Amino acid sequence: MKTVELVDVCPLSELPPGSSRIVEWEDLEIGVFNCAGDLLAIEDRCSHDNGPLAEGEFDESACTVECPRHGSLFDLRTGAPKTLPAYVAVDTFPVRVEDNMIKLEVD
């Protein structure tokens, strides 16, 4: 049975719409984005060549992040690439807010 662990990201007030940040959990790095009020999290790893992803350009209106290395656009809601060269989805993580603290669900 999976055990879900909650990881504190930051207070909600520190991640306003249009902003993002990267958090570490064990050996994973995860990008957390505020997409017009929706809090979304994806693995900080491009599935094309395993380079960092979440520091790329964040388009709040399209809810995508662009890999800074080769330009693949990832849908933050699904983790799926919308453009090549990446063609495999990256992991996504549920996000919740408890007592004004943004928390990631990891297992």
Added chain:
Amino acid sequence: MATPELTPAAAENAALQDLNADYTERYGFHDAENYLYKAPKGLTRELVQKISEFKSEPGWMRAFRLKSLDHFLARPMPTWGSPMLAEVDFDDIHYFVRASERAERSWDDVPEDVKKTFDRLGIPEAERQFLAGVGAQYESESVYHQVNEQLQAQGVVFMDMDTALREHEHLVKEYIGTLIPPNDNKLAALNSAVWSGGSFVYVPPGVHVEMPLQAYFRINTENMGQFERTIIIADEGSYVHYVEGCTAPTYSSDSLHSAVVELFAKPGARIRYTTVQNWSSNVFNLVTKRARADTDATVEWVDCNLGSKLTMKYPSVYLMGERAHGEILSIAFAGHGQHQDAGGKIIHAAPNTTSNIFAKSISKDGGRSSYRGLLEVAKGAHGAKSKVVCDALLLDERSRSDTYPTIRIGEDDVDVGHEATVSKVGEEQLFYLMSHGIDEEEASKLIVNGFIEPIVKELPMEYAVEMNRLIELQMEGSIG
């Protein structure tokens, strides 16, 4: 042609001079420059904006170009491939040259000088005889584009990209840069910043374009950069064959050709894309070509590289839907001073997909040819089948051939084969042919023709004839 009176080295030199003389006569001539606009050398933000203004583009395209320029400037030049890459001088290039007001639909309306060039290259005649449509690009922009009326009535779109951006903006916006994002590599970023011309093809569902569509690309001016952008969308169950050819005058300083080509084969569709690249020996040819094949779709790249100083080009197919098929047939011919770094990439991203890569290269007179390929089978692409065969033929001791194959397999249930051979024209083969009264040069030609025949036979007949003629020309005097 070697003569008995000459020493072997002198005979070879004479043959090479003959070769150049023929290129000059057939393709290497240049016209007087009566241009509407010729940008000064060098790449600036202002120039990128100016190109966009000239073309009266929508704001999103201007933003696309400027962002691409930032990517281009931020990226270092690749250090892999060829040492010749370091010779590309981005400051010594004219990035935009406008020869005519618009892409005409009648040859009579094309400016006289330009029309003469294409007449000399035999393009209007080819259109009359065996093509379904023709596009002709001269320097930065298309000067002529026409598709036959029957196809137009069936909804086939074949036009230059600048016109497509005006007439089919939503389609261009939906597809451009989705297979090759501007940030994919430095040269793709450059193309995305300064692209001009190229073809836009849309084939409606179920329509089979029986005769090929052809685009012909011509560079005329010295130190020119040509950056065409091509998108082909074959909708469900349709078929299209697109053929491109290219030549340029021979100058002592270098020009740059850097295209981006994106192909979309929807479910059950088939696209064949044939290139006969015969740039003059002062052209850097650095091109990115990528295709996406959906369920039951087929994409075939037939890629013949004869000309240019350096070519780096690896057409790829992403097999994204079940049972999609990809095929890459590549011929590279590297003569004196040339490096052909060619090959292909196939990515099996779905189950039961199949592919073949057949690459043939010939090196002579100190030329270098490289096969560089990638075969990738993703996790989950069970039942994938692929065969990669690359053969190299060396015609003398001074020439060079390299093979850089990469194979990544992420699934157990697959069938993948890779074969590579490097051979010299064998004494035994020559002896056998010569014992039948064939002289050495003729025997070598026969061996080379036999070597490339499996790929040449895939070309439309008119191109196969031309390819054989070009190969024969390249082969003249190769036996000293």
